[in-house]
Amino acid sequence: MSAATTPSSRPTVTEREARQVAEAAREQDWRKPSFAKELFLGRFRLDLIHPHPLPADDDVQRGEEFLAKLRDFCETKIDGSVIERDARIPDQVITGLKELGAFGMKIDTKYGGLGLTQVYYNKALALVGSANPAIGALLSAHQSIGVPQPLKMFGTQEQKDTFLPRCARTDISAFLLTEPDVGSDPARLATTAVPEGDDYVLDGVKLWTTNGVVADLLVVMARVPKSEGHKGGITAFVVEAASEGVTVENRNAFMGLRGLENGVTRFHRVRVPAANRIGPEGAGLKIALTTLNTGRLSLPAMCVGAGKWCLKIAREWSAVREQWGKPVALHEAVGSKISFIAATTFALEAVLDLSSQMADEDRNDIRIEAALAKLYGSEMACLMADELVQIRGGRGFETAASLEARGERAVPAEQILRDLRINRIFEGSTEIMHLLIAREAVDAHLSVAGDLIDPDKTLADKAKAGAQAGAFYAKWLPKLVAGPGQLPRSYADFHPSGHPDLAAHLRYVERTARKLARSTFYAMSRWQGRMETKQGFLGRIVDIGAELFAMSAACVRAEHLRATGDHGREAYQLADAFCRQSRIRVEELFGRLWTNTDDLDRKVVKGVLGGAYEWLEQGIVDPSGDGPWIADATPGASQRENVHRPIP
Secondary structure, three states, rough: OOOHHHOOOOOOOOOHHHHHHHHHHHHOOOOOOOOOHHOOOOOOOOOHOOOOOOHHHHHHHHHHHHHHHHHHHHHHHHHHHHHHHHOOOOHHHHHOOOHHHHOOOOOOHHOOOOOOHHHHHHHHHHHHHHHHHHHHHHHHHHHOOHHHHHHHHHHHHHHHHHHHHHHHHOOOOOEEEEEEEEEHHHHHHOOOOEEEEEEEEEEEEEEEEOOOOOOOOEEEEEEOOOOOEOOOOEEEEEEEEEOOOEEEEEOOOOOOOOOEEEEEEEEEEEEEHHEEOOOOOHHHHHHHHHHHHOOOOOHHHHHHHHHHHHHHHHHHHHHHOEEOOOEHOOHHHHHHHHHHHHHHHHHHHHHHHHHHHHHHHHOOOOHHHHHHHHHHHHHHHHHHHHHHHHHHHHHHHHOHHHHHHOOOOOOEEEEHHHHHHHHHHOOHHHHHHHHHHHHHHHHHHHHHHHHHHHHOOOOOHHHHHHHHHHHHHHHHHHOEEEEEEOOOOHHHHOOOOOOOOOHHHHHHHHHHHHHHHHHHHHHHHHHHHHHHOOHHHHHHHHHHHHHHHHHHHHHHOOOOOOOOOOOOHHHHHHHHHHHHHHHHHHHHHHHHHHOOOHHHHHHHHHHHHOOHHHHEEEEEEEOOOOOOOOOOOOOOOOOOOOOOOOOO
């Protein structure tokens, strides 16, 4: 094997080069207002989310009609226990979903789709995901990040006419970005697409290709070499999965989502027509990130569905299970868990519906809101599922099949805990989401003062940046001193007679948003160019912002439900409970901004990596198998059987 083809010859990039690639893929401008962006800047723009935006009547009618059909299908055609047992979604279920139009929920009616709004698409995912999360993942990967969404946003009319009707009714699509040694660092992407006549020739290996095992169409990210007439760079292509040289080498298996059709796909000299390129060369990452702005909302949708199910099981079980003479729900240790599940489910649905409706209206830039919804939803859903397992006790740890075998209700509590765990990793891990959101949250600061901390800038550039920063902060900082949150009668509409006082929570959000902005400014002043290395600090800043966003959404949703006469009193109670729980978490996070073990942790990590604590590992055996930590992804012809299994 030559040095040019070894795995170690993947593109070698410095940390700075990797950041430059990621920065180039960002949307640089803010052409529309953003509630979450303003929140991080210390400006509580309640007017951007209240009154709660509402869908059009015809969108509601079309959405409700489809949900009724989908509910009937879920209840009569889907058996989640069979999918869990066989680790596969039956072909007839997938075929039935195609006939129902579920693969075209987000595709315009003129291409044969249902043309549902983001709100109703998410409601559908929550519903079908409650029947079995692997089905939700199948539909989400197909429509949220697969072929339909990038073509809708960036495709040519010819591409839309060619591929969207197929995606709406017959074909399954997948999105292929990750590689065996490339995750959230796309600058090192090794799959290549070399121009050759009117085609591109694709070579490389993609890992964790959700839907890849059964897909008919693929969105593939590959690196085009720079050459005469070719700008080059990471580029997006639509690839026919049945093309010569495409091999699905493995169907991967996971701790959860056992029905997931996720694989390893190899490309060996696969010819892709230039007409199948989405957007210009070098625009692949921007297309991927822009697609994810709304695509990320599919994950919190299924987290909301999971929360609703956790609440249902917790309520039913805790009412019949007695301990020491009364139902376990009436014991405070268990009751607090049920309250957490109920209040958090309400807040997650509030965040999801608000973000989705804003996406449908397209009045606001929701890139931060969608990212916060994904981050917060995936973290809180895991906590809710864990609490459900605890409430169920030994039965929570027992499988549904075992419960049924000994004559009890088959409740898959342990399964939902396993199934939800991947959401903290899917479509950007929690750690990556912290960094992504933090970058957007400090964008205003970097826009005026970025050159001050850029080592490559000249003294003249730094002087200019200093003047700009001075002007910006002279206007901005005084506004962080006082605001409506300090006035006792602010947001009075949120304290109607006989209801909990949500106005007090909104005043807290306003005050805390200013405190958050002051903390961010202080940190930038203190650390300057080293700010980006303070990932623990940035993560806590983002988590505080997520809590404030969720509190705001919960209050706005409660007031909307009260105004429309739909469970308003109960909604106010849930919003009040959530905000009180959230405020405790926020105060803890603020305390940990400056009182933490981050510096000590770094020293311990260096010791671990240097082998200083290897003695601590003695006294065990390692059951791991042999083999490399990262599989060889050297380009070349496949030596393995093709396990591609298109659904007829």
